[in-house]
Amino acid sequence: MSNNTHGAEGQGCSRRLIVLEQREGVLKSTSVDLWHRMQMQCKGSGLSAVLLGPVDKENPSLQLSGPGVIHHACDERLRRYDPRLYRRIIGELFEEGGFSELLFADTALSRDLAPALSVRLGASLLSRCSALPEAGRCHRRLYSGAAEGTFVASSPRAIVTVSPSSILLQPATVFLPDILPLAVPAAAHDDLPSIVRQVVRREGMVDVAEAGVVVAGGRGMGSAEGFALLEELASLFGGAVGASRTVVDEGWRPHGEQIGQTGKSIAPRLYIACGISGAVQHLSGISGAGTVVAINRDSHAPIFEVADFGLVGDVGEVLPEFVAALKEFLKMQ
Ligand SMILES: Cc1cc2nc3c(=O)[nH]c(=O)nc-3n(C[C@H](O)[C@H](O)[C@H](O)COP(=O)(O)OP(=O)(O)OC[C@H]3O[C@@H](n4cnc5c(N)ncnc54)[C@H](O)[C@@H]3O)c2cc1C
Incomplete structure (x- = not known):
């Protein structure tokens, strides 16, 4: 990755877009974790994030602290993961916003969406990073943890998925991010539904990837x-x-x-x-x-x-x- 994307930390941070995930109207704790870890790394320079689908405003997990902007497409069509629509909205925002790095928490959704976006955007894919990337480098455990490798994106654009951390961070700040409405494109002819079967976990059960x-x-x-x-x-x-x-x-x-x-x-x-x-x-x-x-x-x-x-x-x-x-x-x- 070229140095100009990550030269001064503030400049590098402004060119990063975080994908926040909701499930059934609740912001995922892995997304909250990623946002707060980015806040710590970017030391107060505003972050940008995108959130697709409606979120229960009463839910305390929406209280992401720290400065920044959340582009929120609050549309019922996005409540459930729709690969084509998600790919299109995030891809267009990334290109129009001039971002150079797209960050996901490592989840089932990101394992499907990140590779597809990497093809669409012509971006390098750095997956399952064990910590936030720094200066365009990502460390990842290899061979089931027996070794660690360092990966460097070969293209000026990168898509990074980051493994969750058990350390809960909540930066001490009075800032809250601004929520900006994001328009959803009218379904094009190629936006045919691609989900043929959806398995919904039993109500009340906590997702194993989210649980404390x-x-x-x-x-x-x-x-x-x-x-x-x-x-x-x-x-x-x-x-x-x-x-x-x-x-x-x-x-x-x-x-x-x-x-x-x-x-x-x-x-x-x-x-x-x-x-x-x-x-x-x-x-x-x-x-x-x-x-x-x-x-x-x-x-x-x-x-x-x-x-x-x-x-x-x-x-x-x-x-x-x-x-x-x-x-x-x-x-x-
Ligand atoms: C490509 C690949 C990918 C894989 N991916 C995964 C993966 O994602 N996740 C995963 O888990 N595995 C994965 N595996 C399988 C993995 O290699 C192991 O086979 C598997 O994790 C073993 O599961 P286990 O520990 O339940 O069973 P076992 O290895 O059979 O162990 C059972 C354990 O239970 C103990 N035990 C038995 N009875 C009792 C008792 N009454 N009280 C207390 N202890 C008892 C035994 O001492 C033993 O240690 C993968 C394998 C391959 C090749």
């Missing part, structure tokens, strides 16, 4: 029924249930809960792995997690190498006691 606490299960849970205990534990924490790929392949849990290389990258403050061996492909999805707790009956399981707290034992014995103790503790609060 994730309780995940592996083959060691024994069966789909074994996950009832994990659901109970997750709900006591107000968190989400996650799963290893084995569990998903067995059909015990939906793919939306899979964590790892071919699943979701997560960054909860607390991650509890139950009956999960800790294969590298699984660990690559939890590198952003804060505190890691592992419960496994094999004291040599690789998961213990990354765990902050480890409990060697059978999940069938440990988990009921854990749930009972947590309930007791919560009663006293």
Whole structure:
């Protein structure tokens, strides 16, 4: 990437456009995290962001702090992800605004949209960066975390997806961003609906990529029924249930809960792995997690190498006691 896009930090920041995501009218915490991390890096120089779809104004997560402008297309057609419309609106805004860098949080949506936009805009794609890019460089963990590589965009334009962080940042500032309405183009003939099937997660369930606490299960849970205990534990924490790929392949849990290389990258403050061996492909999805707790009956399981707290034992014995103790503790609060 040429230096002129990233010379003075302020100038570089003004040429960056952040894509904020909403789901079902709620701003995603990964987007809030990205916005606030950018605020810290750009030290008060105004940011630009784009948000597609209506957002519940009462929701506190809309309270993004720090100076900047949010181009908001508050149109019902954009409530659900529409690849063609999203690609067109973001692409046009990027070109008209003279931006040079488009930033996404690494999510299921960005994994679909970022490559398509990279083709449309002729921009280099730097995906799954472990931190915000600096001076056009992005660091990414490789081979499931065994190595780290530095990637430099080869084109003057770049599209960057950034892995979430478990550290919640809220810059101390009195500024709030301005919201600018963004017009949605009338559907063109080629804007035929491209979604043939949509699977909506059960109401009330927290998305594993958004949750502050994730309780995940592996083959060691024994069966789909074994996950009832994990659901109970997750709900006591107000968190989400996650799963290893084995569990998903067995059909015990939906793919939306899979964590790892071919699943979701997560960054909860607390991650509890139950009956999960800790294969590298699984660990690559939890590198952003804060505190890691592992419960496994094999004291040599690789998961213990990354765990902050480890409990060697059978999940069938440990988990009921854990749930009972947590309930007791919560009663006293
Ligand atoms: C290209 C590729 C991509 C992949 N992507 C992913 C991915 O995204 N996510 C992912 O998770 N995997 C992924 N995998 C699969 C990965 O390699 C492992 O096979 C998988 O993570 C293992 O799942 P597991 O830990 O649930 O099962 P296992 O490896 O079978 O481990 C089960 C663990 O449970 C413990 N256990 C058994 N019974 C009990 C009990 N009663 N109490 C306590 N502990 C018990 C065992 O000691 C063991 O450690 C991928 C593999 C490949 C090749």
